[in-house]
Amino acid sequence: MTTQRVLVTAASAPAWRRLRGAAARAWVAGFEERREGRGGAVVAWAPSVADAERLAERLLEAFGAAAAEAVTVAITPESSAWRTEWTRHLRPVALTDHVQWAPVEAEESASAPGVTRLCFAPRFAFGDGSHVTTRLAARAVERLCRERPGLRVLDVGTGTGVLALVAVVSGAGGALGLDVDAEAVEAARDNARLNGLDARCQFAGTALAEVAERGAFDLVVANLELRPMREALGGILRAAGARGRVVLTGLLVDQAEEITRALRRANASVAPPRADEGWVLLETLA
Numbered sequence: 001m002t003t004q005r006v007l008v009t010a011a012s013a014p015a016w017r018r019l020r021g022a023a024a025r026a027w028v029a030g031f032e033e034r035r036e037g038r039g040g041a042v043v044a045w046a047p048s049v050a051d052a053e054r055l056a057e058r059l060l061e062a063f064g065a066a067a068a069e070a071v072t073v074a075i076t077p078e079s080s081a082w083r084t085e086w087t088r089h090l091r092p093v094a095l096t097d098h099v100q101w102a103p104v105e106a107e108e109s110a111s112a113p114g115v116t117r118l119c120f121a122p123r124f125a126f127g128d129g130s131h132v133t134t135r136l137a138a139r140a141v142e143r144l145c146r147e148r149p150g151l152r153v154l155d156v157g158t159g160t161g162v163l164a165l166v167a168v169v170s171g172a173g174g175a176l177g178l179d180v181d182a183e184a185v186e187a188a189r190d191n192a193r194l195n196g197l198d199a200r201c202q203f204a205g206t207a208l209a210e211v212a213e214r215g216a217f218d219l220v221v222a223n224l225e226l227r228p229m230r231e232a233l234g235g236i237l238r239a240a241g242a243r244g245r246v247v248l249t250g251l252l253v254d255q256a257e258e259i260t261r262a263l264r265r266a267n268a269s270v271a272p273p274r275a276d277e278g279w280v281l282l283e284t285l286a
């Protein structure tokens with residue numbers, strides 16, 4: 001089988017905004033964004049033509065009715081160097097005021113006092129720090145972990161492990177990251193080792209239902225798209241129990257109301273939502 005590249009291009013600024021949102025929902029396992037003229041393109045890779053076509057279909061479905069007029073799709077064979085190519089666009093990102101998230105190959109520049117540099121090995125898992133939801137969640141996790149050192153943190157949909165790692169360098173006692181994608185779990189474990197945090201951060205492909213003992217965690221964070229968020233919400237609330245805090249993102253503005261209502265139905269008090277570039281973060285209050 002030859003690796004296939006799926007390139008979807010939008011010529012206008014509004015279509016580009018919708019395309020990025022659709023790709024984030026449909027291609028949660030990782031993709032590249034490219035700015036081009038007034039619009040831009042998103043790129044993902046698949047192991048076969050059939051898989052590439054499925055990726056394209058999922059993206060067009062997430063984009064919605066006007067996809068045929070607004071975007072163009074090209075599926076082409078990719079050279080075997082695609083993984084290296086893909087990692088070239090990765091840059092260190094200031095995730096929060098106190099944490100920088102950097103590809104391990106990036107040159108180490110003098111970081112500002114009080115800033116911890118966390119490294120990650122470029123792998124095909126979501127969480128390179130470039131997506132606004134990762135930054136929104138990282139800031140909330142950092143604030144809560146600094147306020148009350150020693151928290152037990154659960155990160156649902158951990159990807160590269162980024163939020164679990166931010167939690168422990170911000171004062172959490174320990175973090176468990178879960179992901180349904182085996183490659184993400186491996187990537188997260190590698191990243192914990194790279195940063196010497198593997199004693200305090202565990203990662204597993206275990207289902208949420210199996211770890212969601214009532215009140216087992218002080219803080220549960222989840223950066224998930226709407227469908228998995230709906231499915232995971234009961235387990236997330238059970239894991240946080242009556243006293244644990246919950247931080248949720250991965251939702252677009254028009255999706256957050258449904259999840260806010262579900263949180264309220266479960267008797268949680270919800271802080272006013274934070275929004276950035278059309279993405280929302282919801283947080284429950286103590």
Ligand SMILES: C[S@@+](CC[C@H](N)C(=O)[O-])C[C@H]1O[C@@H](n2cnc3c(N)ncnc32)[C@H](O)[C@@H]1O
Nearest residue numbers: 126127134157158159178179180181184223228
């Ligand atoms: C948007 S990424 C978030 C990655 C990282 N936490 C971040 O904030 O950048 C969502 C991740 O959730 C995983 N995922 C999707 N559904 C899940 C579920 N039901 N349980 C656990 N992980 C899930 C995906 O494989 C993906 O790695």
